[in-house]
Amino acid sequence: MYEQVVAINVGLAMLLAMSLNIITGFAGQPTLGHAAFYGIGAYTSALLTAKAGWPFFLALPAAGAMAALVGVLLGLFSVRVREDFLAVTTIGINFVVVAIFQYVQLFGASLGLAVPKPEFLGVRFGNTEILGLLILLNALVYLFMRHLPNSWLGLALGGVRNDEEAAASLGYNADHYKVFAFTIGTFIAGMTGSVYAHFMGFISSTDFAFPVSIGVLSMAVLGGLGSVTGPLIGALILTLAPEVFRFVSDYRMLVYGGLLVLMMRFQPQGLVGDDSYLQRLWTKIRGRREEGKANAG
Amino acid sequence: MFFQQIVNGIVVGSVYALTAMGATLVYGIMRILDISNAGAYALGAYISFFFLLQTGNPLVAVVMGVALTAVFGFIVQKFLYAPLMDKSPNVALIAGIGLFIFLQDFLRLVGGPQARELNFGAMLPSVRLPGLGLTLYGTWFLILGATAVLLLVLWYLLNRSTVGLAWRATAQDLETAKAMGINTNRVVAFNFILGYGFAAVAGILVGILYNSIYPMMGDVPAYKMLAVIVLGGLGNPLGTVLAALVIGMAETLIGGYVGFFLPRDAIAFVVLILILLWRPQGLLGRRRVS
Amino acid sequence: MKNKRIQSLLVVLIALGLIVAGCGGAGGDKKPAAADNKAPIKIGFFAPVTGPAAADGDSVTKAAKLAVEKINKDGGINGRKVELVAYDDNLKPQEAVSIAQKLTTKDGVVAAVSGSYSHTTRAAAPIFENAKIPMIAAYALHPDITKGGDYVFRQSFVGTAQGKAGGYVAVDMLKAKTIAILNVDNDFGTTLADSFTQYVESKGAKVVSRDKFTMVEKEFNPVLTKIKQLKPDLIYMPTYSGTGAQIARQAKELNLGIQMLGTEGIDSTMEFLKVSGPTADGIIITTNLNRNSKLKATQDFIKDYTAMAGHAPDMVAASTYDCFMVLAESMRKNGAEPDKIKDGIYKIKDFEAATGLIKGYNKLGEVTKNVQVQVIKNGAFTYYGEISDPAIITPPDK
Numbered sequence: 001m002y003e004q005v006v007a008i009n010v011g012l013a014m015l016l017a018m019s020l021n022i023i024t025g026f027a028g029q030p031t032l033g034h035a036a037f038y039g040i041g042a043y044t045s046a047l048l049t050a051k052a053g054w055p056f057f058l059a060l061p062a063a064g065a066m067a068a069l070v071g072v073l074l075g076l077f078s079v080r081v082r083e084d085f086l087a088v089t090t091i092g093i094n095f096v097v098v099a100i101f102q103y104v105q106l107f108g109a110s111l112g113l114a115v116p117k118p119e120f121l122g123v124r125f126g127n128t129e130i131l132g133l134l135i136l137l138n139a140l141v142y143l144f145m146r147h148l149p150n151s152w153l154g155l156a157l158g159g160v161r162n163d164e165e166a167a168a169s170l171g172y173n174a175d176h177y178k179v180f181a182f183t184i185g186t187f188i189a190g191m192t193g194s195v196y197a198h199f200m201g202f203i204s205s206t207d208f209a210f211p212v213s214i215g216v217l218s219m220a221v222l223g224g225l226g227s228v229t230g231p232l233i234g235a236l237i238l239t240l241a242p243e244v245f246r247f248v249s250d251y252r253m254l255v256y257g258g259l260l261v262l263m264m265r266f267q268p269q270g271l272v273g274d275d276s277y278l279q280r281l282w283t284k285i286r287g288r289r290e291e292g293k294a295n296a297g
Numbered sequence: 298m299f300f301q302q303i304v305n306g307i308v309v310g311s312v313y314a315l316t317a318m319g320a321t322l323v324y325g326i327m328r329i330l331d332i333s334n335a336g337a338y339a340l341g342a343y344i345s346f347f348f349l350l351q352t353g354n355p356l357v358a359v360v361m362g363v364a365l366t367a368v369f370g371f372i373v374q375k376f377l378y379a380p381l382m383d384k385s386p387n388v389a390l391i392a393g394i395g396l397f398i399f400l401q402d403f404l405r406l407v408g409g410p411q412a413r414e415l416n417f418g419a420m421l422p423s424v425r426l427p428g429l430g431l432t433l434y435g436t437w438f439l440i441l442g443a444t445a446v447l448l449l450v451l452w453y454l455l456n457r458s459t460v461g462l463a464w465r466a467t468a469q470d471l472e473t474a475k476a477m478g479i480n481t482n483r484v485v486a487f488n489f490i491l492g493y494g495f496a497a498v499a500g501i502l503v504g505i506l507y508n509s510i511y512p513m514m515g516d517v518p519a520y521k522m523l524a525v526i527v528l529g530g531l532g533n534p535l536g537t538v539l540a541a542l543v544i545g546m547a548e549t550l551i552g553g554y555v556g557f558f559l560p561r562d563a564i565a566f567v568v569l570i571l572i573l574l575w576r577p578q579g580l581l582g583r584r585r586v587s
Numbered sequence: 588m589k590n591k592r593i594q595s596l597l598v599v600l601i602a603l604g605l606i607v608a609g610c611g612g613a614g615g616d617k618k619p620a621a622a623d624n625k626a627p628i629k630i631g632f633f634a635p636v637t638g639p640a641a642a643d644g645d646s647v648t649k650a651a652k653l654a655v656e657k658i659n660k661d662g663g664i665n666g667r668k669v670e671l672v673a674y675d676d677n678l679k680p681q682e683a684v685s686i687a688q689k690l691t692t693k694d695g696v697v698a699a700v701s702g703s704y705s706h707t708t709r710a711a712a713p714i715f716e717n718a719k720i721p722m723i724a725a726y727a728l729h730p731d732i733t734k735g736g737d738y739v740f741r742q743s744f745v746g747t748a749q750g751k752a753g754g755y756v757a758v759d760m761l762k763a764k765t766i767a768i769l770n771v772d773n774d775f776g777t778t779l780a781d782s783f784t785q786y787v788e789s790k791g792a793k794v795v796s797r798d799k800f801t802m803v804e805k806e807f808n809p810v811l812t813k814i815k816q817l818k819p820d821l822i823y824m825p826t827y828s829g830t831g832a833q834i835a836r837q838a839k840e841l842n843l844g845i846q847m848l849g850t851e852g853i854d855s856t857m858e859f860l861k862v863s864g865p866t867a868d869g870i871i872i873t874t875n876l877n878r879n880s881k882l883k884a885t886q887d888f889i890k891d892y893t894a895m896a897g898h899a900p901d902m903v904a905a906s907t908y909d910c911f912m913v914l915a916e917s918m919r920k921n922g923a924e925p926d927k928i929k930d931g932i933y934k935i936k937d938f939e940a941a942t943g944l945i946k947g948y949n950k951l952g953e954v955t956k957n958v959q960v961q962v963i964k965n966g967a968f969t970y971y972g973e974i975s976d977p978a979i980i981t982p983p984d985k
Binding site for chain 1: 636637638673674675677679680681682684685688689692693706709710713729730731772773774776777778
Binding site for chain 3: 308423425553
């Protein structure tokens, strides 16, 4: 069904945006190559199920683990290389990973890979089951994200983001937390890749190219980096926009680009970031309600 | 064959240097990775193409292409980037990407999706040196000459003029420069005019070299130029030239002798990652004192 | 803190609500209207109108509109009008999948045509198959596209047939003994280069080098300099117009003087012929559009398309146009319901179309027709030969 497919696309985008938010929003490390990990997860899962005969439910975490393995390496790299140097390095990793998918026979090279539909307890996964799985994964990651800022880990990550030296003086080892953020973020991206592969039934290297990374980063920034709900809203808007504007076929990308420019220009803190329009509106409504309560009481 | 490959490498490197120079200048002052500069690259080529069709005069076409794109750079700086300067660099990055996507599709809608020919290269004949087994394209002289002249002008502007002094002071520390009485707003505006003008020159010259311009022509430069400016040490024009030559030469020699074991762009990024592991601050970047 | 919590929960609820609403809102699904004999017949179509393949997207969209216009002008399908439902896929498989879902479950099309590249078409094909809506891929080359079942057809030569035909031109017509290959690194270039190599090696010719590059490559001097040293008799270049035009130009500048053989990928009047200019003269290609054909269908198409678009048609346009003509033929003869259209396509025999005489479709859904060999002369594609040998043009049926 069409609506299910659109919902699946939104669900995939939300997971990606949240996973990027852990690295870029919470730990403040630039990532312009997130699609690489999405792709590593997708290819890992595709190979494990199609060639090694693993069941999907083992391949799913394995895809996350494989992506996280490369994520750890990038995390270690981030300790040595800073800021924009790191940002461009992540682009490089994206290109190299896509190039490997494109050139190595094992990954289907230029012909791509066919991916079997998952089966669980005899049920062959159609779009409904995949959507269910995505809602579950989104809920889990969301709960994790909700609790992250208040946990010791979240505090440490915030410290790393805002002032590395101050965090270090408080006894946090900034490097450890950076690597940790990369590990979790890429693990989730890898799992998302696995779901993507089994949903599509066919993957090829360009599905994970640099523009996809840019798309994910745009979602997170548009919604509000570092906020818990922001990336979800960003993912929702930027995934639905091209579908909604399908009727203006020829102008779709023009609208998409224009939307990004205007939102960034006028809501640079993200749609639900601090002091954004929506945030203020919410405070206002809430203030009125409290007032009402006080009056009634 | 060896000499031919060396020349090929130098030409590819010069094209990269020209293409990345605009973004280098912008980064030097603003500290943002300005992807919309690759949009200006395509825009400049298209404006030039438009004026070539209208007037048939290559000189008018080039001048108008560069001038109007420079004005566009001024507008972008004034109305898009300036208000975002105190925000996270991610914001300016995404705004720039949005503008880039918008520009590409705008050019497709206005100029049509097909590649168009920017044929002023036909009047420049190739030179053949059979003794050395060399062929030198007529357009190569144009590219190499333009790169050399523009870099000299840039070097003079930055190092030997008062404008350059203000530029360097602002690049070092915008706040201090302001306190010292430098009109930093003017420096920043000038910087964008120069940066986008450079992008237009690059777009036009590459359009002539390959006799084709198309709406998505900025796609490859958009990320390639980032690799070049980062490898050069971010915002250092001389570093950019050096990095462009390193990447151009590496791609050419690997492609010519070893064969592409990975796509050209991936090779460029492998070179980048290896060099950054060795020098995390880039080829000519200074390690920041902490 | 609590405020923030409620706020975020609300947002997530809205998001989930949207998803659920989306799922629930599917009640209005339309099945192809079979009972209504007056309503227009809808045919779905998708093409990369935006994104890196926008030039081809533009050509095929024009061809699709022209075809529907033509069908309606000729009286429609037994009195019923045909309506085009066209979408842009941005060359993204993920978008192609949602378009395929939209076409099959919302728009109520009875058949569809893919005017897009391989990966998008490959991802969308199973959806048409499962929905039992026939789909014809106009020029996508991935070998797996037609393998999913009965409902997916292909209107252009499968890669192996065209690769073999290229080999035939190289060794049997041009008598090349040593060959260098330059192929674009995707399923198109790879499949063609592989089957070409197989054929020429079986005939005793030697492939002296094979280099691949991405779709956006522009700089071929390094690799052409290398090939110049090898002195091959011929360069085979299965690639697209952007890259092909640069190969032609740079080979000329480097004074290579080697015969070049291209494929339908550079059969483009705007992008290839204009950019390469006089340097393209003498290049031979294998394609499916014979400009000098005596068939009325071909000449009418060339005339109508040129009048509509303002430039001569290319191969992707011709192929797309034919998909619609084949669908119309099947609907007129066999009925306008998806199952009948599918059966009707299998029954087609010796149908005169823009891309020549369609001999029929095999059980995979692969077309059989002659391969056209054209040469570029004075900036235009002209007749050079035609390959009708069944050993070469018969597509594989498994």
